[in-house]
Amino acid sequence: MLRTHNNGELRLNHINQTVTLCGWVQRSRDKGGMIWIDLRDRYGITQLMLEEGKTPKEILDLSRTFGREFVISATGLVVERLSKNDKIPTGEIEIKITELSVLNPAKLPPFLIEDETDGGDDIRMKYRYLDLRRNPVRQNLILRHSVAKATRQYLDNQDFIEVETPVLIKSTPEGARDFVVPSRMNPGEFYALPQSPQTFKQLLMVSGFDRYYQIVKCFRDEDLRADRQPEFTQIDCEMSFIEQEDILNMFEGLIRHLFTQVKGLDLGEVSRMTYAHAMKFYGSDKPDIRFDMKFVELKSEEVDLVSGKDFVVFDSVNTVVGICAKGCAEYTRKQMDELTDFVKRPQIGAKGMIYLRYNADGSLKSSVDKFYSEEDLKIWAEAFGAEKSGCRPGDLILILPGDGNKVRKQLNELRLEMGNRLGLRDPKKYAAHWVVDFPLLEYGEEDDRWFAMHHPFTSPKPEDMKYLETGELGKIRANAYDLVINGVEVGGGSIRIFQKELQAKMFSVLGFTDEEAKNQFGFLMDAFEYGAPPHGGLAFGFDRLCSLFGGSDSIRDFIAFPKNNSGRDVMIDSPSRIDDKQLNELKIRTVV
């Protein structure tokens, strides 16, 4: 080793030892008579000290040539500091330098290597290797390592076996777009990169592996958003001879273990909620339940407190639904306008927002006073009362009119916005719950056909199988479940189909011809004929889980070398053109 110690470990008990340290020059302070250098590595910072008249002149001179981020080696005696620094663990000592050398000089970095940097996103991505030197970024990746380690620890203890499944697999048109890989040895043919190891883990269950997991890279060629990457990592799991309840318990156990190990937190109760409940009361299949603010319906299939008063906006829609914002009755006109603008943004798309102020003095004031009497409004306020959302004088009721789930999703956005404004979404507080009983299928208007909401291997609930026969496909609930933490879907899965006939039926419902089903998934249906056990599983989005643990919204901060929104790695400048020789060998041409 070029060093005897790292920069995070020296303490008072090392005093009088001669040590050699290596690292990066964080900063250098030259006070004329004294020079102090902060030497940094992954483990910490140690202060080096040089003294005019005592330290040999050539060493003093050399030390004055050091710029930020120079890589140096320093030998000296550990001494007690006169003025101690209690902000760093090595703050009680410093090194009285006797030897010094430059291992590698450094150009001035294009941005500050500090916790708070002056570098923008683009420059930090181009020089990601410098960005990774910064404490917060490195800590994110160390956190990621801890989460992986604790995951393996739990699953190993529960008899899961990690099995690597192939990366070069077969393209299947169902689901998102595949990345493909031309095969040189099989000209005209392509591998695909897996969107998940789904079929392989099911085959491992057919093989009797009983409990499988893998922390594994997956790939989706989708248009990217801030929280999407073309390559991402999953904690992928599958179990045999289980029912849904077993999966929920097993992985509630995992998430609880991760919180204890990584965050030192007891997660508390992991509650359960049906999809139907989540949509009705939160307008989302991944509600953030750190705060309550449940929806109250003024008009729906079950209730109508608004129609027939000549207010055409409410008369012409099938759903009027609102939330109660505690203590916001005094919101200013400006604040109300902000909220209206918020829900009218094209990403949300509400037509407008109606409010009802429940003033502190008990009076009611709405934006639709023209149509509704004080008596009418009182009925509304009562609907938001004790049982429903505990609306009281001083609160503000925000109402959106619209069409079923569409307006509910709009109101969900408003609810989250109000949660933010009212400080109800503390990233240091965690609330986890399962959403269960998802619909098996959803209708795609555009393609005029049914799609699997989860994937084609998800099993319907036995009691809903009758709707397969009656054709009421939208009524079929699936044995499918998502784990939601703080409004983020961190994982999801299902109990799988394990019978060939049912799987074939499902492909047919999804519009596969028999030939297409056989061509794409014949191996799986064959496997089901040779003794497939009942099985199910789930996958966690590992990047997202890490960002949640790190209290950040961006998964990119938890990936060592992420890609930008155009799928580019700007550091290595990839993707890039390849040689004609390569194209010729692969027997492909580009047609751009």
Added chain:
Amino acid sequence: MLRTHNNGELRLNHINQTVTLCGWVQRSRDKGGMIWIDLRDRYGITQLMLEEGKTPKEILDLSRTFGREFVISATGLVVERLSKNDKIPTGEIEIKITELSVLNPAKLPPFLIEDETDGGDDIRMKYRYLDLRRNPVRQNLILRHSVAKATRQYLDNQDFIEVETPVLIKSTPEGARDFVVPSRMNPGEFYALPQSPQTFKQLLMVSGFDRYYQIVKCFRDEDLRADRQPEFTQIDCEMSFIEQEDILNMFEGLIRHLFTQVKGLDLGEVSRMTYAHAMKFYGSDKPDIRFDMKFVELKSEEVDLVSGKDFVVFDSVNTVVGICAKGCAEYTRKQMDELTDFVKRPQIGAKGMIYLRYNADGSLKSSVDKFYSEEDLKIWAEAFGAEKSGCRPGDLILILPGDGNKVRKQLNELRLEMGNRLGLRDPKKYAAHWVVDFPLLEYGEEDDRWFAMHHPFTSPKPEDMKYLETGELGKIRANAYDLVINGVEVGGGSIRIFQKELQAKMFSVLGFTDEEAKNQFGFLMDAFEYGAPPHGGLAFGFDRLCSLFGGSDSIRDFIAFPKNNSGRDVMIDSPSRIDDKQLNELKIRTVV
């Protein structure tokens, strides 16, 4: 859970408990009055028992419909067996069945699901999910899991951080052929799949990660052999502020830990050998040192005991080199012919083999008696004597003439063959050693240029840097090392270049123009300017390491879903054609 216990855990202390088991019917024996069923899962086999007159008739009838590999659920009472089976851990008990149901029937498998199967390679690969049910195959994958787990344990304890590096990277022409991935979002451009995370792990060192590892999939589009797969797994490691000695010690520690944890074995001394020594005495850069049988030179740059006797075969070559096979003086004519045929096989390519029998009575008999006197032969035998290879009466000396390292490589094959024949290569015995001081460069006759023997990032030994100036490039030794166990290269690595100028020089020596170097590796050379620490590392071939631990030559046996020699997965039938829609989106055409 659909079961209360698994099939491997019931013992005498469970007697009188009512249990429910699930699993696969391994076999069923119907003795008229009694029926026994062996129920199998990953954990073991438990015997179920049904009795005419006691077990309800419908259960008996149902049990008679079970074929091999049916998936069933069985409930009953744990009872002590009358005739115990000490070959299985559950052999003292059996289950007196009270309930029975079929979870999934099974067609008759196309081959026997037994330790010894009747299925050939092709059918087992097509039905790999059935092959994986067999004990030896599943055990291989469980072993693989253990090796990974023990690897992580060791490296975690040594402060290594596992960091995931990207799979979609940039194609670089140096080295083996890349798999490429067309980018839809960047038409005409391609990602490449990594042959190793080499540059990324070096960047992590520049970032100050200090100690990195990753168990990671890598990809090479090469023509395949039995021990090669297009996708394979590496244990990839890198350290900063170290010298070669530190790497050797750290990873000798890892391999020792793996042997203790996984095999329960003390590996013994891990010796060291220079590349020059390995080539001179074993004709291989990965000698199997479980047995001695070192080469002895009869003609070389240093010695000549054979020329000038009118034997043109020896006169016309620069190297005559042989081995001593202990106790083989009595080899028959047939055996000698077999060996001659062996070395003449095109894969080996020797012109012929000369032998010298050192008979038990001390007399010498060679295949070239016409040219060499008893006196000459005595000199040869002495050359093979005490110090060199301990040749004694009763031994057989086998000699090959030829050209430098070419003939040495031929003799290496013969040495290994003799090792096999003499039972000196026991797969249960392990001998590990480092081969160090590899040449930095090797000359490619075909391309008439120098190639990096390891890769372009390997650093030359400081004392050999002078040859960079003199142009004697073949003389430069690298700080590169391989770990060899039982003649298998299980890992290798190097101390890296970390200075921009030297890296640029190296690219230039390898025939890169400045522009090519900048275009392909500019990011790395830039990184070296911003404070790169001295660093180095290595990678282990994880599949090969597992096969070594499993005592097998084939890595395929240790991969869940391997590809065949044409790079095909015959189970899922991949690679395959893709939709024109996909090709259009990717802006590529196939030209087959």
